[in-house]
Amino acid sequence: MITLxxxxxxxxxxxRKVFAVAGGLTNYKKFCPEMKLEEQAMAAFRQMxxxxxxxxxxxxxxxxxxxxxxxxxxxxxxxxxLCEAKVTDYLGLDPMYDIGVKTGGATGGSTxxxxxxxxxxxxxxxxxxxxxxxxxxxxxxTGNYYISTAACKDFETRLSRIYSAYYAPMAVRFAWAYxxxxxxxxxxxxxxxxxxxxxxxxxxxxxxxxxxxxNSPMSTYPLRFLxxxxxxxxxxxxxxxxxxxxxxxxxxxxxxxxxxxxxTLRVADRRDMEIPLLPHESPxxxxxxxxxxxxxxxxxxxxxxxxxxxYFAYRMAGIKNPxxxxxxxxxxxxxxxxDIQTYGDIGLRPYGQExxxxxxxxxxxxxxxxxxxxxxxxxxxxxVGATGIFSGIECLWQLQGxxxxxxGDPKIWESFGKKxxxxxxxxxxxxxKQAAWVSHAGVGSHVTVGxxxxxx
Amino acid sequence: xxPEAKRVEYTGTPAKVLQSEPAMVIEWPRSLAHRHTYxxxxxxxxxxxxxxxxxxxxxxxxxxxxxxxxxxRADCPDCNQPMVWQELPQPVIGMVHTYARVEYAxxxxxxxxxxxxxxxxxxxxxxxxxxxxxxxxxxIGMKVQARFRTENPTNTILDxxxxxxxx
Numbered sequence: 001m002i003t004l005x006x007x008x009x010x011x012x013x014x015x016r017k018v019f020a021v022a023g024g025l026t027n028y029k030k031f032c033p034e035m036k037l038e039e040q041a042m043a044a045f046r047q048m049x050x051x052x053x054x055x056x057x058x059x060x061x062x063x064x065x066x067x068x069x070x071x072x073x074x075x076x077x078x079x080x081x082l083c084e085a086k087v088t089d090y091l092g093l094d095p096m097y098d099i100g101v102k103t104g105g106a107t108g109g110s111t112x113x114x115x116x117x118x119x120x121x122x123x124x125x126x127x128x129x130x131x132x133x134x135x136x137x138x139x140x141x142t143g144n145y146y147i148s149t150a151a152c153k154d155f156e157t158r159l160s161r162i163y164s165a166y167y168a169p170m171a172v173r174f175a176w177a178y179x180x181x182x183x184x185x186x187x188x189x190x191x192x193x194x195x196x197x198x199x200x201x202x203x204x205x206x207x208x209x210x211x212x213x214x215n216s217p218m219s220t221y222p223l224r225f226l227x228x229x230x231x232x233x234x235x236x237x238x239x240x241x242x243x244x245x246x247x248x249x250x251x252x253x254x255x256x257x258x259x260x261x262x263x264t265l266r267v268a269d270r271r272d273m274e275i276p277l278l279p280h281e282s283p284x285x286x287x288x289x290x291x292x293x294x295x296x297x298x299x300x301x302x303x304x305x306x307x308x309x310x311y312f313a314y315r316m317a318g319i320k321n322p323x324x325x326x327x328x329x330x331x332x333x334x335x336x337x338x339d340i341q342t343y344g345d346i347g348l349r350p351y352g353q354e355x356x357x358x359x360x361x362x363x364x365x366x367x368x369x370x371x372x373x374x375x376x377x378x379x380x381x382x383x384v385g386a387t388g389i390f391s392g393i394e395c396l397w398q399l400q401g402x403x404x405x406x407x408g409d410p411k412i413w414e415s416f417g418k419k420x421x422x423x424x425x426x427x428x429x430x431x432x433k434q435a436a437w438v439s440h441a442g443v444g445s446h447v448t449v450g451x452x453x454x455x456x
Numbered sequence: 457x458x459p460e461a462k463r464v465e466y467t468g469t470p471a472k473v474l475q476s477e478p479a480m481v482i483e484w485p486r487s488l489a490h491r492h493t494y495x496x497x498x499x500x501x502x503x504x505x506x507x508x509x510x511x512x513x514x515x516x517x518x519x520x521x522x523x524x525x526x527x528x529r530a531d532c533p534d535c536n537q538p539m540v541w542q543e544l545p546q547p548v549i550g551m552v553h554t555y556a557r558v559e560y561a562x563x564x565x566x567x568x569x570x571x572x573x574x575x576x577x578x579x580x581x582x583x584x585x586x587x588x589x590x591x592x593x594x595x596i597g598m599k600v601q602a603r604f605r606t607e608n609p610t611n612t613i614l615d616x617x618x619x620x621x622x623x
Contacts, residue, residue: 001520002534033479079484137484144562154494155527155613156586159573161562168556169575176554176596220573221557266527268553268575268584294577300554 014120019246023393024048027416028381032233038090040235067124068098071111071131073384108388109439109448131385132235171337173300186213196379234383257317258450261308272296303444306345313449327432330391332440388439395435403428496530505609512539523582548602550576555594592620
C-alpha cells in the first residue's frame with residue numbers, strides 16, 4: 001500500500017501566473033521524408049510565430065525567448081542524441097538554454113510543464129515548448145518493438161513487443177469490472193477518426209461505422225487497429241509567457257495550470273490504494289467500487305498517475321467540478337480503452353461509470369464537454385514528443401475562438417497537399433472559456449493534466 | 457603528415473538509397489548487442505532455468521508490506537531496505553487476473569502468434585505476474601499452473617509459462 005504524507009499532497013503553486021499565447025503544428029504523416037526533424041520543428045515554429053495574431057514580429061518574439069523546453073520521446077527513433085541542440089540552433093535560438101524532456105507518451109505535457117515552471121519561477125518571461133518525433137526512421141514493426149521497450153524490459157517486453165498488448169489486458173479487465181461493451185469502445189474510435197476528418201493536420205481521418213471498427217483487423221484482442229493511435233512524424237510548438245508579456249503579445253492569452261503524476265511502469269505492480277478524491281467527489285463515493293473479488297485501485301482499470309495529475313491541476317486552477325466547468329477536453333486516446341479509463345481518472349464520470357460519458361453524448365461536439373475535437377491520437381497524430389503540446393494547442397485555439405482559422409482555411413489544407421472536404425464543418429465550441437488536456441505515458445507511468453483558461 | 461601512399465581509404469559499405477524523391481532517403485543499418493545485467497535479480501532468472509519461481513520479501517519489522525513481490529525487486533519500495541528471496545512452493549498455481557490475445561506482435565517476437573498473454577494472481581503475492589499461456593483459452597478467474605523451460609532455457613522471462621489446470 002502506498003501511503004502518502006502531508007508533503008506529498010502539497011498542491012503545486014506558481015510563483016507568478018503563466019499564460020499560453022500561440023501554437024504551431026505540422027502536417028502529421030506516417031512517413032515524412034521531405035523534412036528532417038529540425039525542419040519539422042521549424043514548420044511548427046513558423047506557424048506559431050506567423051499565424052497566431054501576435055502583436056510583435058517573428059523576429060521581435062524570438063528576441064524575447066530565453067528558455068526552451070524540448071520534448072522527444074525516444075532516441076531510438078531519432079537515432080541522434082542531443083537533438084535539442086540541433087533544433088535550438090535550427091530555430092535560430094542559440095545560445096538560449098534548452099532542456100531535453102523525456103517522459104514517454106507524456107513528453108509533450110512534461111515539456112509544457114517544464115516551460116511553465118521556467119515562467120512561474122521567473123527564469124524566463126517567454127519560453128518555448130517544442131516537441132517532435134520521427135517514428136518513420138524504422139519500419140512499423142520495429143517501431144512497435146522500440147515502443148514496447150517502454151514496458152519493463154526484463155519482465156514484459158519479450159511477452160509481445162507491441163504496446164497494444166499492454167493495453168489489451170486493461171480492456172479485458174475493465175470490461176469485466178465495469179461492464180464496458182465493445183461497441184462503446186468502438187464509438188470512441190468512430191468519433192475521433194471523424195473529428196480528424198475536419199482537421200488538415202490529421203494522419204488518420206475517416207468516416208467509419210461502429211461495425212467497421214469492430215470488423216477491422218485485430219492488433220491484440222480486444223483492440224483493433226482502428227482503435228489504436230497513429231505512429232507519426234511531426235512537431236509542435238507552444239509559446240508561454242508571464243502575464244505582462246502575454247498581454248503585450250496577444251489579445252487572446254489563456255492562463256495555464258499544469259501538474260503531473262507518476263506510477264510504476266508495470267501495471268501489475270500497482271497495489272491497491274486509497275483513491276485520492278477530486279474536489280467534487282465525496283468520501284463515500286467509492287465504497288462499493290471494489291465489489292468483485294480481487295479488485296484493486298487503480299489496478300488494470302484506472303491510472304493513479306492521471307488521478308494525481310488531475311487532483312493537483314484542478315486544485316491549482318480552482319476547478320471544483322470538471323464536467324461542469326470545462327468546455328472541452330483533449331485526452332490522450334492512444335487506444336480507445338485508455339481514453340475511456342481516463343474519464344474516471346479526471347472526473348468526467350465517477351469510477352465505474354466511464355462508458356456513460358460516451359453513451360450520454362457528453363463527449364461529442366455539441367455535448368456537455370466534448371473530447372478530442374482535434375481528432376486526438378487515434379485520428380490525427382501521435383508524434384510522441386509533440387503530442388502533449390499538440391493537444392494543448394488545440395485547446396488554446398478553441399479558447400481563442402480560432403478553430404476555424406486553423407482547421408478551415410483552405411490554404412492550410414493546400415499547403416499540405418490536401419483538399420478541404422466539401423462537407424467540412426466547424427467544431428468550434430461556442431463561448432469556450434476553459435479546457436483541459438491530458439498527456440499520458442506508458443500504461444500510465446506518467447501523466448500530466450493541463451488546464452487553459454481564457455484570460456481576455 | 458600522411459604520405460600520399462598511405463592516404464585515407466574508405467572502408468565502409470555505401471549506403472543503399474531507398475528513394476530519391478521527394479527527398480533522398482538512405483538505409484542506416486543498426487545491429488548492436490547490448491550487455492544487459494539482471495543485477496540483483498540474477499537469482500530469479502537462474503532459478504527459472506532450474507524450475508524454481510523465486511520471489512522477494514521484505515523482512516524489516518518496521519515495514520508494513522510483508523507480502524511477496526513477483527516480479528521480484530531486490531529492495532523494498534516502502535522502507536527502502538534490502539529484501540530476501542523466497543521460493544514459491546510447487547506446484548505453482550495461480551489465477552488469471554486478466555489477459556490479451558496477441559495476434560500482431562512487434563519485431564523480434566520469439567513466440568508463435570496468436571497466443572494468450574496472461575496476468576496471474578498468486579497467493580501471498582502483492583503484485584500480479586505477467587506471462588503467457590502455452591495452450592488453451594484464457595479467461596478471468598481461470599486456474600493455471602506454472603511450467604519452466606529447464607531444457608535449452610532462453611535465459612529470459614520466457615523461461616516460465618503457464619498451462620490450464622484441469623477442471
